[in-house]
Amino acid sequence: MTNTRIEEEKTVVEQMIRLYCRKHEGNVELCPRCRELLDYAHSRLDRCRYGGQKPTCKKCPIHCYRPEMKERVRRVMRWAGPRMILYYPLAAIGHLLREMSCRNKG
Numbered sequence: 547m548t549n550t551r552i553e554e555e556k557t558v559v560e561q562m563i564r565l566y567c568r569k570h571e572g573n574v575e576l577c578p579r580c581r582e583l584l585d586y587a588h589s590r591l592d593r594c595r596y597g598g599q600k601p602t603c604k605k606c607p608i609h610c611y612r613p614e615m616k617e618r619v620r621r622v623m624r625w626a627g628p629r630m631i632l633y634y635p636l637a638a639i640g641h642l643l644r645e646m647s648c649r650n651k652g
Contacts, residue, residue: 551598552591558641559587561634562626570625586615602645
């Protein structure tokens with residue numbers, strides 16, 4: 547059975563990476579470095595021990611990314627995050643609500 551929470555996270559990270567690659571780097575299609583980052587992020591999400599109870603990565607107590615990939619995804623999220631509300635408003639609002647929910651639990 548597909549884990550909806552993990553699939554939602556995969557969708558959001560893919561939207562962010564594609565937005566970054568397209569608007570920040572000026573590529574029509576994902577460049578090899580962004581494709582590598584997307585594949586890596588998806589593989590990390592596939593192995594997430596929290597499954598359906600997964601917090602947003604920012605709030606996660608386990609840091610599962612290699613340092614280089616963590617810095618790359620942080621750079622993408624820092625740039626794409628504020629722009630998500632313009633390009634993917636429902637995903638952005640849902641992500642913010644999940645972060646607030648995690649904040650209230652911990």
